[in-house]
Amino acid sequence: MVDQLPDLSEEEREALHSVELGLEWLRRAHGDLVGVHHKTGHAMDHFERAEAQLRASDYDGLADALRCEYLPRGAIDDRWTYDLLESFEEGFLSDLAGFEERAREEVADGRRHVAERHQEREWRERAREDGDGTDRRR
Numbered sequence: 001m002v003d004q005l006p007d008l009s010e011e012e013r014e015a016l017h018s019v020e021l022g023l024e025w026l027r028r029a030h031g032d033l034v035g036v037h038h039k040t041g042h043a044m045d046h047f048e049r050a051e052a053q054l055r056a057s058d059y060d061g062l063a064d065a066l067r068c069e070y071l072p073r074g075a076i077d078d079r080w081t082y083d084l085l086e087s088f089e090e091g092f093l094s095d096l097a098g099f100e101e102r103a104r105e106e107v108a109d110g111r112r113h114v115a116e117r118h119q120e121r122e123w124r125e126r127a128r129e130d131g132d133g134t135d136r137r138r
Helices: 010-056 060-070 081-108 114-130
Strands: none
Touching: 010 060, 010 081, 010 114
């Protein structure tokens, strides 16, 4: 059952929906950053194994390059991926999640997904009007 919706104009619903979608896309970006962090870590694990394998094969120069130049090096501007991930989470994502919550509070009394709830209500009402009056939820 669709619960009570705040009385919002279409423009207010659309604005709030855009804010919610923006945050959802940032959460997807966060997931991608987690993936970059994990994939980079796995890649570095392979390079660490290669260091020992190269040294065992008498390629000390290559092993030394891995140990001294590449393994301790950051992924971007000497920052490791965990640091980039934490900065994203604690700064940009956190700030915009707070903004999204503030917008929901101010526009819709804290309600989430008001555009979708409105659409759900309209579609169910249309189904009742067009059909035999039966609510055909699945």
